[in-house]
Amino acid sequence: MAVDVEAQAPAEGVEMKPTQPQNQEKPATTAPKKPRQRRPNFNELHAKPLPLDVYPLPAFIPHNPISIVRIAISLLSHTLFPPNSHPVVHRAYFSQHTQSIHVTDAASIRALWEQGFWGKGSLSRSEPQWLSTEKKRRGVQAEKTSAEVTQNRREERRQFKLERARAQREAIEQQLRQEGKLDADSSIEELVEDGQATESPQGTIYTPNAGDVVTVSGDMITSEINKSLAQDAPRWGQDDAAAPQDNHVKDEEHLQLTSEEAFFLTYALGTLAVVPGSDFSTGGSLGEPAPAWYLFRLYALHATSPVSESKLQQLQDVYQQHQSSAVIQTSLKPVAAIEPDNAFILRYVVFHHFRSLGWVVRPGIKFATDYLLYQRGPAFHHAEFAIMIIPSYSHPYWTEAPDHESGIEQRRKELGKKDWWWFHRINRVQASVYKTLTLVYVEVPPPWDVSNSGEEFKVDIGHVLKKYTVREVVIRRWSPNRNRD
Template structure:
């Protein structure tokens, strides 16, 4: 299903004069070894039985093999079972144990931090914000890059406005003196040079470092940290902006000094004792049932009864809570419940080795990652569409109308979704789930899931400037 691309052409050799202009590797903080951290695809302890070689004419090798096999039978490798609890108020499942949080995230990318965008990193970011840890978090790096980009746009707007005012002054002076309108080629060249100047990232980095060092020196001398002047330009002239633009600029570039944690808490206080981790891992219902039924590494507890919910009782519970508001216990379970359709697709792609994450930010049901979100972007976006091809759904007119209403999609909807995926460079996969006729919900879970079928349909938008060959 993935598109095979040809390897990139080898780049020409770089001379020593160009190689010296590259930034040094030591200037960037070292990245974590994600290959080692996420080396396990699932939170399972898989230890195959490795028997020593058996040599027929050597009885010692036979005894060694038997002893190894008996040792494995007597003390098999233990599998840790993690705990989570089901919250009926929000119809979600939460994990609060820090050890379980790290294991579920590092081994399969299950869930997300409720105070983070993806990886549960609130505690680390809070320690860095209070000065207890060195370095910068990913959110801080993103915020810095966005601030630099915003400052670049403001500087470019200032330079363009100054050059326009200079050109208007020259033209006005020429009209007053009665001479012909002077050529503006020099002004245009200056405009291009100035815009190119402010488009260079090195110049922006130098300006950012200079302003930061000036603020640090001012703060060390005990003076108040001055806010950057929104009306000052690069060449010393003043430019007036609207009140809304000035307010946005001052708000985005102003810096609030943080309180020194060492002076407040003392040097003998441990960082973990200052504040506790207020973040928990929130896993989707599909992920939770896959961990409970598919892998057997999770136990979901009920907050009200404080007892573990077996898989046979967890499935109807999640099916009822897939509606809003949740259905009553006496309500009949339908074969096209939202949870059943989504879990069948989730289990299907997880079994094929894909890392399945929520695709709500792109207007889809799921996103498929080849290895995980820390390694690369998602290649495919999945849309789930129920399909009623079984003969049961065409027996009566009422069932035909019900099936047609459930699987109806408009071309406008398909065009909008496909356009979004093309802009973010993802291929749209439409998954048709064959819905079986209603059956007894008390039967075995494996038999129930085996009645569903998944058909994949890859839809790629043709873009002329990307597919010219």
């Protein structure tokens, strides 16, 4: 049985509104998408954590007897034909003017940066990129550096926010004109000045009528931004007509190493040879690399400011005498003794400690600290910990000093004493940049450089470093709103 069902007519006074489709298509964007530059593969560039070649043994599998044979063959081959773990020994020179170590060879600069993030470019913020930036500026090289990519992203975000705010204001004005609340020649500023509307910081317009709020949808704002970007979109290749004037750009940048980084590469790894007082860039004599004990005394002497010229000349005379003759003349004056709380020694002890644990240690002067600790390097993650070095004089030598050394004892206590105001400033700075403050206390031993004449001025570095101990104290800011447990 068929039944005809008629549509019911709407009641009088009731206006039927057309239903909107649920799957409403968004307006098509007309702005061309900018091709994003492909980022380099940092896992391949920084595959080596240190400038060394490591030859690990094959994995041992208990249920596979062949793995034991492979390990035995590897041990036998390494014993008969030992591999070279130092294929390249980089060369550098010590600059007394900047009190830093300079590396000028282009291959060594890239190797030291890519294999452990050592040093910084003398004309760059961190990674040596001056040559690439200069070629890009002259039009010789089209690739962008990492610093330029970061700056472009920040500029794009800033422009997008400005365009979004402008498009939102124009969309609100258009909606008000359609509703008859705004004349064709008027603007929102005139309504706000006349008191007819109120604008919130988020851009919402409130009219005097209660509950009358004017907002715009996100699709309308997006369409306005796309139209604006489509009008101002650059045409790719329009600046390619300008030919570079000079294709040859001389690299004027060198790698600048701190004394702690250079000494770790020289003493701990053996991959850096430092020539004192020779300038490679000016064609000076390369000379012979200095031994580790001389560099240890040289860096410790330059850690104090101002540098004593007499002590420096005395150290150089002893070193030249040592190089020219196998027998040290007893008539030479002994070199200046190294204080146990020398700034270079304290910094190097901490640097050696964290580098040996696998951290990438970088200078922390940007955040008012001594060091920054990276898990893999600046190219992968932000620094997680900020290090402050504090000397500790808890040894009985400093607490039970005789009367004639009371002045020295007082000076030691003042060096290792910090007030709460200093601590609060440092902690607030690290909390604002999302880093964990770590106080590293270095136990200062009694004076150990007492016999520094004749052959005894050669420092046994390993024996000296064993006298220092390191204590780490991690500081976290306690907030009653966040930490209630």
